[in-house]
Amino acid sequence: MTLTPYVQIIARGNNRARPMELEEARAAMGVMLDGKAEPEALGALLMVLRYRGEVPAEIAGFTAGLRDKSAVQMKADLDWPSYAAGRTRGAPLFLLAAKLVAQAGYRVVLHGWNSHQSTTASVRDALGPLGIPMDATDAPLTYLPVEKYTPEAFGLLRLRDTFGLRSCINTVLRMWNPAGAAATVQGVFHPSYRGLQAQAAALLDQNALTVIKGGGGEFERNPAKAVQCFGLRNGDHFQDEGGVFLDETRRLHEPDSLVDPVALWAGQVTDGFAEATVIGTAGLALWTLGAAPTIAAADQMATDLWADRFAGDERKLA
Numbered sequence: 001m002t003l004t005p006y007v008q009i010i011a012r013g014n015n016r017a018r019p020m021e022l023e024e025a026r027a028a029m030g031v032m033l034d035g036k037a038e039p040e041a042l043g044a045l046l047m048v049l050r051y052r053g054e055v056p057a058e059i060a061g062f063t064a065g066l067r068d069k070s071a072v073q074m075k076a077d078l079d080w081p082s083y084a085a086g087r088t089r090g091a092p093l094f095l096l097a098a099k100l101v102a103q104a105g106y107r108v109v110l111h112g113w114n115s116h117q118s119t120t121a122s123v124r125d126a127l128g129p130l131g132i133p134m135d136a137t138d139a140p141l142t143y144l145p146v147e148k149y150t151p152e153a154f155g156l157l158r159l160r161d162t163f164g165l166r167s168c169i170n171t172v173l174r175m176w177n178p179a180g181a182a183a184t185v186q187g188v189f190h191p192s193y194r195g196l197q198a199q200a201a202a203l204l205d206q207n208a209l210t211v212i213k214g215g216g217g218e219f220e221r222n223p224a225k226a227v228q229c230f231g232l233r234n235g236d237h238f239q240d241e242g243g244v245f246l247d248e249t250r251r252l253h254e255p256d257s258l259v260d261p262v263a264l265w266a267g268q269v270t271d272g273f274a275e276a277t278v279i280g281t282a283g284l285a286l287w288t289l290g291a292a293p294t295i296a297a298a299d300q301m302a303t304d305l306w307a308d309r310f311a312g313d314e315r316k317l318a
Helices: 004-011 022-033 039-052 056-069 094-103 123-127 151-157 169-175 192-203 261-266 272-289 295-307
Strands: 078-082 108-112 141-145 183-188 208-213 227-233 236-242
Touching: 004 022, 004 039, 022 056, 022 151, 056 169, 056 192, 078 094, 078 169, 078 272, 094 108, 094 123, 094 141, 094 261, 094 272, 094 295, 123 141, 151 169, 169 183, 169 192, 183 192, 183 272, 192 208, 192 227, 192 236, 208 272, 227 272, 236 272, 236 295, 261 272, 272 295
Parallel strands: 078 108, 078 183, 108 141, 183 208
Antiparallel strands: 208 227, 227 236
């Protein structure tokens, strides 16, 4: 098997090149994940796509190929990818939002890998202190490290260190949905990807999806700004807007306003902006799940969940 036919499809020249069709991209991903791609062809394919730009059919095909090779034996109600780099990140407050959604009775599967993260921004460092297990098949909330469940795709992702550039693999892993959840949330850094990922998801028959431009590229809502939501409901495209959740002018992650997510969850510190970030993010996730008919109603549901987050807990997190 070789990548040569697929490189020829996309790189023949201005008058002869074309995007790959979904099944062509699916087959190309199979070659890449089998480790049979020539390094030169692999680099050519990914960088031509980087230069030309990603298209929905190719992203959908690559994602289908990834799912073919990386089945995970667990179920979920909500898929929550986390692949943002850490240069503009603060504390991973979206983890608290995922905890709220899980406490509402939904099974949430997080998955990802994050580069260049400081200690305060580290997603994985926060998992244990927040009581979020890795690889738990029966927990309401769990995190799957991508390098364990699809090491071949992780190797493709890490080619960024070689190229010095992001590739479409970052987008594909956001689309992965390893547990086959009917609903998924995605954060992007560049607004143009909101529509791209929604169109690709539709080609894969995804039922419910919400994509936002989130904090540092994560699915995390800035409560001081209106949020544009793109995605799918019952398989149909939609665009909606969540209003300003908190009347406060502040960046989502202020360097001088670092928040300890463990202490915030435990009620040991209070920060209205951080709490609104958690509540607003959870609200969008609950809305995606169909737990409430509107963003405003889902925000109220998340507000109540935050206020009652210790109900049934034997202790607060220390």
